[in-house]
Amino acid sequence: MTIEIFLQHLLNGLTLGSLYALIAIGYTMVYGILRLINFAHSEIFMLGAYCVFWGVTLLHLPWPLALVAAVAAVALVGVLVDRVAYRPLRDAPRISALISAIGVSFFLQNVAIVLFKAIPREVYRPEWLENPMIMGGVRVLPLTLFVPVLSLLLMLGLMYIVYHTKPGLGMRAISKDIETSALMGVPVNSIIALTFGLGSALAAASGIMWALRYPQLQPIMGVIPGFKAFIAAVFGGIGSIPGAVIGGLVLGFLEILIVAFFPDLAGYRDAFAFVLLIVVLLVKPTGLLGARPEEKV
Amino acid sequence: MKRCFLLAVVLAVFGMTAPGLAADTVRIGVYLPLTGQNAFGGQLELEGVQMAHEELGEVLGKKVELFVVDNKSDKVEAANAVKRLIEKEQVQAIIGTYGSSLAMAGGEVAEKAGVPQVGTSCTNPLVTQGKKHIFRVCFIDPFQGAGAATYAFKDLGLKKAALLVDVANDYSVGLASFFKRSFAKLGGEVVAALNYQSGDQDFTAQLQQIMAKKPDVLFIPSYFAEGAIIMKQAKELGATFKIMGGDAMDNPEIVTIGGAAVEGFMHTTFPYDPSMPDMNPVAQKFTQNWKKKHPDKDPNVNAALGYDAYMIIIDAIKRAGSAEPAKISAALADTKGFVGVTGVTTINETHDAEKPVGIVVIKNGKKTYVGSIQPEL
Numbered sequence: 106m107t108i109e110i111f112l113q114h115l116l117n118g119l120t121l122g123s124l125y126a127l128i129a130i131g132y133t134m135v136y137g138i139l140r141l142i143n144f145a146h147s148e149i150f151m152l153g154a155y156c157v158f159w160g161v162t163l164l165h166l167p168w169p170l171a172l173v174a175a176v177a178a179v180a181l182v183g184v185l186v187d188r189v190a191y192r193p194l195r196d197a198p199r200i201s202a203l204i205s206a207i208g209v210s211f212f213l214q215n216v217a218i219v220l221f222k223a224i225p226r227e228v229y230r231p232e233w234l235e236n237p238m239i240m241g242g243v244r245v246l247p248l249t250l251f252v253p254v255l256s257l258l259l260m261l262g263l264m265y266i267v268y269h270t271k272p273g274l275g276m277r278a279i280s281k282d283i284e285t286s287a288l289m290g291v292p293v294n295s296i297i298a299l300t301f302g303l304g305s306a307l308a309a310a311s312g313i314m315w316a317l318r319y320p321q322l323q324p325i326m327g328v329i330p331g332f333k334a335f336i337a338a339v340f341g342g343i344g345s346i347p348g349a350v351i352g353g354l355v356l357g358f359l360e361i362l363i364v365a366f367f368p369d370l371a372g373y374r375d376a377f378a379f380v381l382l383i384v385v386l387l388v389k390p391t392g393l394l395g396a397r398p399e400e401k402v
Numbered sequence: 403m404k405r406c407f408l409l410a411v412v413l414a415v416f417g418m419t420a421p422g423l424a425a426d427t428v429r430i431g432v433y434l435p436l437t438g439q440n441a442f443g444g445q446l447e448l449e450g451v452q453m454a455h456e457e458l459g460e461v462l463g464k465k466v467e468l469f470v471v472d473n474k475s476d477k478v479e480a481a482n483a484v485k486r487l488i489e490k491e492q493v494q495a496i497i498g499t500y501g502s503s504l505a506m507a508g509g510e511v512a513e514k515a516g517v518p519q520v521g522t523s524c525t526n527p528l529v530t531q532g533k534k535h536i537f538r539v540c541f542i543d544p545f546q547g548a549g550a551a552t553y554a555f556k557d558l559g560l561k562k563a564a565l566l567v568d569v570a571n572d573y574s575v576g577l578a579s580f581f582k583r584s585f586a587k588l589g590g591e592v593v594a595a596l597n598y599q600s601g602d603q604d605f606t607a608q609l610q611q612i613m614a615k616k617p618d619v620l621f622i623p624s625y626f627a628e629g630a631i632i633m634k635q636a637k638e639l640g641a642t643f644k645i646m647g648g649d650a651m652d653n654p655e656i657v658t659i660g661g662a663a664v665e666g667f668m669h670t671t672f673p674y675d676p677s678m679p680d681m682n683p684v685a686q687k688f689t690q691n692w693k694k695k696h697p698d699k700d701p702n703v704n705a706a707l708g709y710d711a712y713m714i715i716i717d718a719i720k721r722a723g724s725a726e727p728a729k730i731s732a733a734l735a736d737t738k739g740f741v742g743v744t745g746v747t748t749i750n751e752t753h754d755a756e757k758p759v760g761i762v763v764i765k766n767g768k769k770t771y772v773g774s775i776q777p778e779l
Contacts, residue, residue: 110614113639117606223441225627227659237638244640319603319631321659325438329601364596364607371608372569372597 106365109242114365115358116249120318122357123253127311128334129341129349130260131304137344138280138300140199144206145186146308147331148213151324153179153309154228154316155221161229168231176309183305184298191301192294195283217324228320252314259307260350267346272299280344329375336382342395351393356381428466428725430715431487433498433508434522434708438475439600442626442653443500443704447522450701450708451497453691454716461719469493477507484508488515494725495520497711500704502526502543502573509536518731520715522707523649523672526576530753535731537753539710539742540649540672543573547580547623549670549759549777550646554619555588557775560644564594564617566608566632568624571600577623577648584778593617598628605632609639619644626653630660637663644668654700657767664764672744673760674706675771688743700769703744703760710742 128150135143156178160171190209194202234251237244267273275296278286287293315330316322333356334349341352356378364371385392432451435444448470459466469491473480480499487493488511496512496519499505505524512519513533521529521538525546530536554560563585568574582592593615596608609632612620620636620643622629629651636645647669656664674681676689688709692701717740718733719725737749747755758774 106614110610113610114607117604117610121604121606218437222445223437224445224655225442225630225659227655227661237640239640244638246638315603320634321603321627321631323627326603329603360604361607365611368594368596368608368611370597371611372567372599374602375599 111365112243114361116243116245118358118361119354120246120249120252120357121361122354123256124311124315124318124353125330125334125337125356126350126353127252127256127259127314128308128330129338129353130256130263130346131307131311132335132338133341133343133346133349134263134300134304134307136338137346138276138297139191139202141191141202142206142335143301143304144203144331145190145209145213146304146334147327148210148217149179149183149186149305149308149327150312150315150331151217151322151327152182152213153312154322154326155217156309157313158226158228158316158322172313175313176306179309179312180302180306183301183308186305187298187301192297214324214328221322221324223324226322228316228322230317230320234317246318248314248318252318255310255314256350256353259310260346263303263307263346266303272296276300333378336378338392339382340385340392342392345392345394348392348394426464428461428464428719429491429493430466430468430712431484431491431493431496431498432468432470433473433480433483433487433496434470435475435500435504436470436472439627440475440501440504440625442655443523443650444473444475446653446702446704447500447708447711449696450522450705450710451712453688453695453705454709454712457691458713458716461716462723462725464725466716473499473504473508475501475504477503480504480508481511484511484519488512488517493517494727495715495719495730497708497715498522499524502529502576503571505529505536505538506572509533512536516731517727518715518718518734520711520734522711523704524573525649526572527752527754528572533753535727537714537734537749539707539714539744539747539755541757541759542754543576543648544580544779545777546648546670546759547577547582548584548779549761549775550577550621550648551581551584551588551590552777553668553670553761553775554621554644554646555585555590556778558619558644560590560618562591562593562615562617562619564596564612564615564620564643565592566596566598566605566612566620566622566624568600568628569597571625573648573650574623574625578621581621581623588778600625600628602628603631605635606639609636609641613639613641613643617643619646621646623648623650625650626656627659630656630664633660633667634663646670649703652703652762654702654769657764657769660764665767666764668761668763671760671762672703672707673758673774674703674744675760675762675769676700676702677762677769678771682741682745684741685743706743710744710747713742714740714747 156175160166190205275291337352337356341348471483473483502524567578649671651669652671722729722733740747745757
């Protein structure tokens with residue numbers, strides 16, 4: 106393998122990994138606060154992708170505006186999902202919320218099939234994204250650079266919100282103990298709504314990036330990336346934002362490099378992702394950066 | 403006593419209506435992937451079936467009723483769909499399906515129940531193997547895989563081939579192995595064969611490996627949705643080899659979804675395309691009617707096969723003079739020289755349709771039929 110090809114593999118891995126990371130951040134945030142695996146995350150991701158392209162093609166919005174509008178609209182959907190499907194179950198056993206999440210996921214998927222039809226749709230990409238730049242034999246898509254940078258910025262922004270703002274303080278308090286926080290005057294419901302809004306905005310952003318990179322829209326497009334991001338979140342330590350980013354990147358590189366070094370196994374890279382999940386759960390269930398859950402006495 | 407009487411009345415009423423229902427209509431089931439991975443093919447085939455039904459809604463003086471079930475592109479759902487069609491809807495014949503894996507799952511159920519099934523575009527040889535009641539209106543993979551290899555090697559003079567195969571899909575694996583065999587036999591060299599799995603969207607790593615081997619042609623026996631992404635990524639990575647595919651790529655949307663990346667892409671298909679210069683009268687009528695119904699959308703081979711599947715069943719019922727499943731099966735097995743949209747079809751001893759392989763190229767953003775060839779197996 107020449108050095109160019111290896112570099113090209115690394116770049117491809119970086120893009121894929123950053124996309125996983127971006128989705129994983131949303132998973133990890135909701136889990137960190139509510140201890141809930143938000144299975145509807147994959148569908149929020151899909152809605153984000155559809156919204157932006159509908160904004161561009163149907164409403165003729167300029168690109169940046171369509172992007173912002175889509176992210177905002179999908180964030181609202183996330184808040185709505187919480188209000189309708191999770192808030193009524195806040196005091197119920199955790200398994201009820203989990204089942205509700207799976208229900209929302211199927212519901213949104215089927216709504217999308219009815220609204221958008223099950224046939225894959227084309228994606229309109231802005232022209233500056235179409236043309237790869239060639240640097241010393243390595244072809245770099247503008248998106249290849251754009252996605253990791255965006256992921257990093259979003260992660261830093263989130264860390265700022267979580268660690269340096271008042272709602273962030275509320276989030277951290279709720280993640281420790283929801284009842285006590287409520288007693289201390291933390292507006293639990295609005296903080297949780299904010300968490301869902303932020304998580305969904307991130308899912309929408311990653312859905313848009315994903316559709317730009319793999320240009321096709323389908324109602325089921327979120328399922329596999331969703332699974333992978335979930336594995337990434339668990340690997341990095343679910344509940345930890347930097348963990349999700351590291352998990353996503355590791356998974357992205359792993360998938361690309363498995364194909365690069367063991368071409369015969371290329372058809373089974375999903376299996377490797379799941380093996381990674383099993384190994385993590387067996388060896389270090391808290392993941393790389395995850396905190397050990399405190400025993401409540 | 404009263405209850406007994408009531409029961410007797412209910413039974414009598416049912417006894418009168420149930421066979422009555424079955425007697426004055428012919429019930430045909432359709433199971434196709436209308437959602438999920440293969441929805442793009444299933445929906446087109448359904449439109450073809452429905453068009454045929456609108457055109458010819460009666461046989462032997464009875465109305466034909468269609469029962470459509472979505473198999474969701476899922477093998478288990480496909481088996482359930484056929485079960486439902488037979489047990490609940492009591493159909494006398496079944497049309498379906500797009501996708502060899504799905505047709506095999508559903509076919510097992512139909513075969514056991516003795517209800518004839520006519521496959522639309524399920525091209526894997528195993529679909530009809532050893533089956534009494536399973537037929538299809540398409541040719542089989544060896545034919546198609548060999549057709550692509552023959553065209554690439556003999557007509558285009560391409561000597562080095564690579565493959566990118568979906569290991570989770572019987573269609574893809576089948577086509578690939580027959581392409582390989584035929585290409586090697588003709589004297590070509592297969593320099594790389596890489597895999598992926600249905601649902602994958604990132605093919606950069608595989609494409610990179612393939613590009614390193616410098617093939618003249620890449621054969622992708624994939625479904626249309628994945629195929630379009632593969633071609634886009636190949637272009638972004640700077641690939642210059644030619645790309646070929648099978649009939650699963652035959653979809654008018656390929657140009658919209660693939661954009662500039664699909665320019666020059668070639669695929670094998672059944673001998674029908676709206677761009678064909680010399681169509682038979684059935685194909686002409688089909689194309690005209692389609693354009694009347696969908697002014698904004700071209701018909702494709704899936705719609706044509708859906709149409710042919712319906713018509714071949716009606717033809718068999720006519721010749722059998724009865725809509726009893728066993729008699730339909732017997733008549734289907736005897737089909738010879740049936741003129742459909744996809745050419746003249748004869749059902750052979752393995753219940754597959756015999757017809758030549760068509761070649762389509764995407765030229766200036768339009769699907770163009772370049773002609774049909776006889777593959778070297």
